[in-house]
Amino acid sequence: MKLYTYWRSLATFRVRIALNLKGLTYESIYVDLDAGQQQQSNYKSINPQMVLPSLVEDDGNVLYQSQAIMEYLDEVYPNPPLLPADPRGRARVRALSQITVADSHPLIVPRVRSHLAATFNLDEQGRIAWVRHWLAAGLDAYENHLSRDKATGTYCHGDQVTMADLCLVSHATGYRVFKGTIDQHPTVLRIVERCMADERFASAQPLRQPGAPAAH
Amino acid sequence: MKLYTYWRSLATFRVRIALNLKGLTYESIYVDLDAGQQQQSNYKSINPQMVLPSLVEDDGNVLYQSQAIMEYLDEVYPNPPLLPADPRGRARVRALSQITVADSHPLIVPRVRSHLAATFNLDEQGRIAWVRHWLAAGLDAYENHLSRDKATGTYCHGDQVTMADLCLVSHATGYRVFKGTIDQHPTVLRIVERCMADERFASAQPLRQPGAPAAH
Numbered sequence: 001m002k003l004y005t006y007w008r009s010l011a012t013f014r015v016r017i018a019l020n021l022k023g024l025t026y027e028s029i030y031v032d033l034d035a036g037q038q039q040q041s042n043y044k045s046i047n048p049q050m051v052l053p054s055l056v057e058d059d060g061n062v063l064y065q066s067q068a069i070m071e072y073l074d075e076v077y078p079n080p081p082l083l084p085a086d087p088r089g090r091a092r093v094r095a096l097s098q099i100t101v102a103d104s105h106p107l108i109v110p111r112v113r114s115h116l117a118a119t120f121n122l123d124e125q126g127r128i129a130w131v132r133h134w135l136a137a138g139l140d141a142y143e144n145h146l147s148r149d150k151a152t153g154t155y156c157h158g159d160q161v162t163m164a165d166l167c168l169v170s171h172a173t174g175y176r177v178f179k180g181t182i183d184q185h186p187t188v189l190r191i192v193e194r195c196m197a198d199e200r201f202a203s204a205q206p207l208r209q210p211g212a213p214a215a216h
Numbered sequence: 217m218k219l220y221t222y223w224r225s226l227a228t229f230r231v232r233i234a235l236n237l238k239g240l241t242y243e244s245i246y247v248d249l250d251a252g253q254q255q256q257s258n259y260k261s262i263n264p265q266m267v268l269p270s271l272v273e274d275d276g277n278v279l280y281q282s283q284a285i286m287e288y289l290d291e292v293y294p295n296p297p298l299l300p301a302d303p304r305g306r307a308r309v310r311a312l313s314q315i316t317v318a319d320s321h322p323l324i325v326p327r328v329r330s331h332l333a334a335t336f337n338l339d340e341q342g343r344i345a346w347v348r349h350w351l352a353a354g355l356d357a358y359e360n361h362l363s364r365d366k367a368t369g370t371y372c373h374g375d376q377v378t379m380a381d382l383c384l385v386s387h388a389t390g391y392r393v394f395k396g397t398i399d400q401h402p403t404v405l406r407i408v409e410r411c412m413a414d415e416r417f418a419s420a421q422p423l424r425q426p427g428a429p430a431a432h
């Protein structure tokens with residue numbers, strides 16, 4: 001498999017963790033989002049939306065959208081599972097995942113930041129404020145859901161890693177990249193620290209990818 | 217089941233179609249988004265994110281996030297299916313669904329429009345331009361994906377309705393509410409027209425819900 005990836009892409013971070021957890025090896029193809037390489041024709045022919053990630057299987061089948069990719073990997077490589085076995089648990093994990101995948105992350109991606117800059121003449125400080133606002137709203141949503149629900153365990157759902165943890169970790173890591181702290185979200189903090197102690201999560205994180213700036 | 221709903225909510229529109237297709241009856245509980253009722257404490261106790269929809273089962277189990285709800289309904293009430301049987305087809309349908317659920321719709325919901333108004337002093341015309349920009353980008357993404365892929369059939373994926381059609385229809389309907397036309401997106405137009413000829417789709421649409429303005 002080939003993963004079209006970039007160090008900073010949080011959606012690709014989720015998929016990198018999933019590939020690690022499933023024990024799958026892949027070739028990384030770097031698409032420099034800061035240089036706009038995702039808008040060049042050779043990438044557009046793979047993914048007409050010109051966004052990361054894309055995962056291309058050995059026979060050329062192209063997968064896109066991070067949650068759809070995680071669901072696919074979970075169906076084709078079922079161990080360890082990324083979803084619980086019961087429908088209600090699966091619904092809860094998917095809904096928690098979508099706090100990131102639907103409600104938060106799409107608001108902060110490069111194409112939105114560029115549009116804000118062009119439309120509202122927004123400077124870098126304004127763009128950072130925008131990003132932090134929506135990631136903080138997502139963290140509040142996670143904390144409110146996780147802290148009140150007895151289905152929360154060592155991880156977002158019980159004591160096994162699920163897709164929701166991959167999403168939460170990418171969300172919290174993104175917030176930290178933008179100089180936010182998750183210390184005010186104790187349930188989030190506990191789960192993220194637990195996940196990031198696992199090398200399969202930690203090695204997938206943005207600052208450990210080729211092209212990333214030195215850790216700070 | 218009880219569905220927390222509002223005429224204009226596109227995420228709830230998707231769930232209303234799914235419930236109709238599955239032949240499930242439900243009680244509607246109206247949450248007036250224009251009056252901010254979603255932020256009142258009695259709704260917050262059901263959904264701490266204070267967004268629509270929520271679907272509450274008869275024993276009190278609360279489901280939220282439109283795609284998670286559609287997946288749940290499909291697992292518990294499998295006929296007719298909203299996803300194809302093969303993993304690659306399922307991945308494609310989920311990815312197409314997320315063009316709406318992840319990449320487009322979250323950018324235009326009330327909380328984002330309110331934040332834009334408060335942060336950038338954006339007036340109604342500016343908010344409408346913002347909404348149309350992101351829905352148009354999503355329509356382009358759909359057309360690019362659907363028109364080039366031989367897996368596209370009468371519907372988004374072959375000749376059976378899937379979750380992707382529910383998402384596409386909600387997306388196109390939203391665009392029309394904001395005075396956009398989908399005539400420039402022929403594959404989208406063809407599929408949407410086909411779906412909306414089915415009363416199970418049409419009866420779920422915003423302008424046919426209680427509280428909606430007269431059709432225009």
